[in-house]
Each structure stands twice: as structure tokens, then as C-alpha cells.
Amino acid sequence: MRSGKATKNDHPSLQALALYSNGDLPWLMRLKLGGHVRNCARCEEQVARFRSARKELNREAGTQTLTGFESITDWTRLEREMLGNIAVGVAAARCIDNVRTSRTLVWRAAGASVGLAILFFTGWFANIPSDKKEHLTASIRRSIGIESPQITGSVVETTPQGIAVRTQGATLTILHPPSAVVSLAGSSSLGARFVDEQTGQVTITNVYGQ
């Protein structure tokens, strides 16, 4: 028996009828609403309209293409492609993660190298003779401007080629052959003695500091 007297309040909403028409309601509500629709001509008509509209849409969608490529009705394929795109995105994200990881490794290697260098320098600095240590420290202090440049006197020393006096940034070396005997010749003087191969003369060279 169908009742055409159902009030507005007795009829289910349009949204519920639309869901019912497509079978998208939970089974308990679908059962309850189905009972009403079977007994209500108005609602039955509305459901029929919904189903007709859906069929029309499906039909029209089957004849058109989305952006000229694929049919929107091929939902399974669309789903696979979307999943594929998601997989590609995830893979790309993993690649980016790998890049970040390798960059991190580079930074870590650089940090380790710096640490090793500091360790090596500290060990070397701790083991060099104290006079060299003081000289190096003073040089660093002077180079970074903590300490004003020291006005030093001259340095008199032997070199592989001869005897040299070094002062004011310049160096004068009096050369001698390897057979020369070098000795102290004063408080700030060195001497080298050798026989000149060409002249046969004994020659004594000296350098003097201040």
C-alpha cells in the first residue's frame, strides 16, 4: 500500500535519497529507507530521477574524454595511474632523501677531517721545541694584528750554499764550495774557509750581523 499523504517531516532528505539511489547508504539505513521508498510514491519518483540522472551522466561521460586523453569512466585505470603517480612521488621523495643523506655524509667527512687536522696540529704544536713554539705563536699574533711587528736584529746562519746574514727582509749570502769549513768568527759573525779551486788561494769569507 502506498501512502501519498506523507508529510514533509516524514520524507527522508534529498541527500539521503541520492545516496540510497546509488546504494551508498549503510545497510541499516538503506533497509529502513527502502521500506519508506517502496511505500512512498513521491520518494520513489525522486529516487528514480536520481538513478536516471546518474545513468545519463555515465552515458555522457562515456562519450567524452578528459582533456582529450582518457575517459573519466575508466576509474580503475585512473586509480592505477593515480597510484602510480603517488608511487613515483614517493620514489622521488626517497631520492631526495638520499641526496640529503649524501650531503650529510660530505659534511660529516669534512667535519671529521677538520677534527683530525686540529688534532694533528695540536699534537705537532705540543711536540715542537719551545723556541719554535714561541716563534710561531708570536708570528700568528703579529699576523692577526694582536701584537705589533717585532723589530728584530739580524740573523747570521749557515745555509747549504754559504753563510748568510738576514735582516730588514733582505739576505746576503756569501757562497762557498761544499768543502769549506764554517766557524764562529765573532759575537755576530760567521766565517767560512776554503781553498779556491781556480786560484789556489785560501779564501775566508765572513758575514756580520748586528
Place this chain on the structure above:
Amino acid sequence: MASSLRLRGLTPLFGLVLPVCAWASDTGGRWLDVEFPRDSPVLFVSFSLGPTTAHVRGSSMALDLHTSLVLRNTGNKTICGLTLRVEAQDLTPAGKGSVTVPSLNAQPGEVFPVRIDMELLRPFNVTKTEGAMVQVTLDCALFNDLSYYGPDTLDSRRALTVYELEARRDRRYLAGLLETGKLAQLREELNFGMQDLSPQQLGLALLREPEASQKGEQAVSVLPVSFRSSPVEPLGGAARIFGNQVRAPQVEVKNRSLKTVRSIEMGWIVRDQQGRDFVAGSSPASMRLGPVQKAKVTEPGILRFSHPTGQPMQIGAVMAFVDSVEFADGNVWIPSRRDITEATSEIGLRRALAASPEQQRLAEVYRRKGINALAAELKKVN
């Protein structure tokens, strides 16, 4: 200047690279000046240049100068030896050099060569000044009567006098061996005519650093080595040793002669940790020391020793001896051969103490030309 060698315009002869030539031209174009006073008994005759080059080294310019000067004795006395002062304007007045030729025996009118081999390293940014980069002048010429000529700014007269006295001593000694037929001893003295392939060599550096004590420094006594006839006796002293450094060695001396002493030359011997002795050299000290008076001779600064390879030489002990004494009257005492023989039984040290420039020259004559040439040389000079 009568004898002035101007090398202006000779720069193409040096075969220099172009930028350096240009730079040299900016400085006035003179690398070397040789200047002797007009009244000098030694005058410049000519020169020859060896492979003299200039090149850039880092931020500096390096000038390698090899020259041989030909000089003439224009006086009327035999010249026993001379010292040429070598000055580079970039180092003046703090640093300078010299070339000494002892045992010269240049007769009046005789010409003789003097070689100068040097390298000058100077930064490019130094202030350019007038004049040559290197200037060679006469410092002292010593005659056979022990008089001298020259400004003697390097105390060359005293050194040349000591060399000449040592030369006379050694010539007499070797001539005596020759005359008495002690040829075996003569050959031994002259190293058997062999080249000394392992001469006693030291690497040395003199540092004028503050007297700051170093942690780990070791205070040691300076042991005296006495010569029997020495007018001044070393009594002992002290030094501080730090690795390969000897710091501020000092020794007390006593005048045991009846004459006033003007200066003494203190010799230093260092002993490495293997027990080998090395004559480090000697340094003069001016002092006025009356009879029986005592004085302390101090070597200021730091002496740093190394082997010729550059490896630091660890110092074990320091010894001192009086190498020469100059009296107030101008006379000079040097140890006799007997003094040296009696001073030590260690053959190497004895040989090092006795190794005068003249003995070195005569050993070379013997090695190259044989005993007859040596005899002729001794006869000629004596």
C-alpha cells in the same frame, strides 16, 4: 774614485729576464761598485763576470753575482793579506760581508785575483735608492812588516795579523820537518796528500734573542783548555745548554803576563753527545786587562749547532781556549805548535786547532804538485 768599476750598461751581459732588467734599470742600473781610495796600495785592474744571473724568487729578487777582480799591489811593500768589505744597500748597516785572502804574499807590482761569489735576496717593495746594490771596498791590507792600510771597520787588521803569524809559524814548522827529513810526519801533517773528504763541518746560527730561560735548560760548566805559553789563562766558566743550543757561554780569564792586554780571542769547542769534539770557532773580545787581573768573557746570544745535513746537534759539553792575545803595545800572541800538541791528546781536535789557512794552502800545494813544489813554496815565502 780612481778605480771604480761601474757596471752601468752591462746588464745585457748578465742574460737576465726582461722584468728584472727593467727593475734594475729603475734602480740606477748598477749591480756592483768596486771602489778603492786613490792612495790605496791596492788598485783595481780588471774584472770578469761568471754566470751572474738575476731571477725572481717569490716576492723577492735574487741576484747571483760571481765575479773575479784582478787587483794590483801598487805599493812598495809585500802584501800579506787583504780583506774586501762587501755591502749591500738593503742590509746596511745591520748586515754586511767580507772576503779575506790571507797568505797572499803579493810583491810590489804583482797582480792577483780575488773571487767574490755571493747571492743577494731582496724584496721588490724596498725603497729604491741611488747607488749600486752591492758595493765592494777595501777594508784592510796587511803588509809583511805587519803594518796595515785601510779603514779596518771590520777589525780585519787583527784577524789578518793572526793569520800571518800562524802562516809564519806553520811554514817554519813544515820547513823544519822537510829540512830534518821527517817526511812521514810532514805527510801526516799535510793529510798524506789526500783531499779531506770529511772536513769538520758544522751548521751554525747566531741568534740575538732575549735572555729568556727555557724550561729544560741545563746549566753546565765551561771546561778550560790551556796552552802552556798563553799569556792569558782560561779559568773556567758556565753556559746553559738547551738541545742544540748553547746560551750565553762565559768564561773567566786571568792575565798571567806582565803586559797589558788589549783584546783576546776566545775559542770555543763543543762536544756532541757521541763525545766528538768540534772547534766551533773563536770570537774576539776587547778588554783592558792588566797583569794578574781577571776578567769575564761572555758570548752574548745563542749559538745553535747542527750537522751539515741540517739535523740538530745535541750538545753535551762546552770547552774554551784562548786563541790569540793582542797586547796594548800592538804585539799579538798565538799558540805555538808545541802548545797545541801538548793541549790535547785527541788527534782530530789537535788537527782542528792547528789548521791554519796557510797550512790548508800548503796541503793543497802538496796534494796537487807534490813535495818538490811544497819545498819550493816554503823556500819562496820564507
